[in-house]
Amino acid sequence: MNRNAELVRSSYVAIAPRLDKIIARFYAVLFTTAPSVRSMFPINMQSQRGRLARVLNHVVGALDRPEDLAPFLAQLGRDHRKFAVADEHYPVFGHALLTALASEAGELWTEEVANAWAQTYQFMAETMAAAARAETTPANWVGEIIEHRRLDRDVAAVWVRTEPPLPYRPGQYISVETAQRPRVWRYYTPTTAPRPDGIIELLVKAVGYGGVSRAIVSSARPGDTWRLGPALGRLPDQISPDRGLMLIGGGTGVAPIQAILHGMETAGPAPRNVIVYYGARRWESLHALDNLRSMSYRNRWLDVVPVVEEPPPATGPEVGRLIDVIIRHRTWADRDVLVSGSPAMLRATVGALLTEGLPLERIHYDPFVDD
Structure with missing residues (x-):
């Protein structure tokens, strides 16, 4: 592991117990310095904060495995096109992240640690942006529910047709945004290999209350339209x-x-x-x-x-x-x-x-x- 990776990982381990505060600070700085990006995010930020935490954990854990990290970041960049993230947004996000990390790191945030994090984020941003620019498929697909079958109180099978067909490989997952929960994206995995008719079959379990899955199970109907993001997962x-x-x-x-x-x-x-x-x-x-x-x-x-x-x-x-x-x-x-x-x-x-x-x-x- 190179010196930058060592510094990033060791400092992250030290501040990880305060990760919730770091993420809250990140979004506070982001929305203050760039209020126009607030519309990219859902009103309720709970799931979004959890997703950012998992991204940070995964990136820091994979710093010594570039063969895993680079493809992960590339697919993340391609996926972020559905939020209308452009090249000019990455420096704004980076400023907010480094500010949030520094605010919780305190004396740990030496010049050397700050430079290591800045270079790591630069690599993340460049990899994501390059992958997004190179992608030729749509940023998202419109899908129409053609069948919704309740299997029990908390589980439903849903069949969605996209035009054109959404490409994926068996075992990959896709993100879904419903009309009932705008700007809230939830990941689901198709239960079959890709079909030539563009129909995707999903098995959805309602989790918690007020979320996307609960809305799909309880109130989704044939004729509803969704937005679906590109396939992810390795x-x-x-x-x-x-x-x-x-x-x-x-x-x-x-x-x-x-x-x-x-x-x-x-x-x-x-x-x-x-x-x-x-x-x-x-x-x-x-x-x-x-x-x-x-x-x-x-x-x-x-x-x-x-x-x-x-x-x-x-x-x-x-x-x-x-x-x-x-x-x-x-x-x-x-x-x-x-x-x-x-x-x-x-x-x-x-x-x-x-x-x-x-x-x-x-x-x-x-x-x-x-x-």
């Missing part, structure tokens, strides 16, 4: 059908797993062997199980293990916590492992697998997911 680059795979999906986190399997089934070549562990609290919450089982019946390389925490009315699934069942089975030998679910599920599952001795380089997940 899960497709982290897996190979040449190796055995263990795919772990919790709740609606099974969506990228469905898409990856669908892509393998339709595009080929057939993978060596794949086992899917699909978990939920209750049997009736395994909404994707019929689809997964149908794929397993058609493909000898695929095996599906449903897991529920509460005893079901019929025999069949494993009972217990998803990670406990996986550890009991210990089927990860000679397999790469992909984990998909909520941030809490990711932390618990990845941590348990590492404790069991599975090397980190064989565990794959997308670190940038919404709470």
Whole structure:
């Protein structure tokens, strides 16, 4: 790791306990010095603040891995086109960020640390802006809901058609803005590989109250129009059908797993062997199980293990916590492992697998997911 990266990381670790204050200060400075950018952001900034925190955590953690950092920043730059972010905005954002960091760092903010952060931000801004300028696809797509099906109180399946079709790779996620929650973007992963008719199928779970997901589940209707951002995420680059795979999906986190399997089934070549562990609290919450089982019946390389925490009315699934069942089975030998679910599920599952001795380089997940 070079000297600048060391200084950025060590200073960030020292001020990380005050990250909430830093982010609040960042937006205060930003909106004071450039009030015109306020319209780019939602009225309620809670989710936006959390997203910025995850970006900072990921960037600082990847400073010694340029092969991961540069593609992440490039996709971030392409995604920010949907907010109408232009080259002239980056110096404004940088001034606000460095001011916020300095205000909380105190005596730690030496000239050397300040220069290291300034150079790091310059690299971030240049990478993002260059990727945005080079992109030729639309900044966003307009999609129309053609079907909305309530699966239970808190989960709905939604089919959206975009024109032209929104390109993505199986396992990538897309951002959605609805008319009910303007300027609030939420990430969802299509459950299938891209279709020629431009229809995207999403599995949406309502989380909390007043958010985008709750509005989609409760009040979205056919005919509604959305804005959708470009595809993001590098899960497709982290897996190979040449190796055995263990795919772990919790709740609606099974969506990228469905898409990856669908892509393998339709595009080929057939993978060596794949086992899917699909978990939920209750049997009736395994909404994707019929689809997964149908794929397993058609493909000898695929095996599906449903897991529920509460005893079901019929025999069949494993009972217990998803990670406990996986550890009991210990089927990860000679397999790469992909984990998909909520941030809490990711932390618990990845941590348990590492404790069991599975090397980190064989565990794959997308670190940038919404709470």
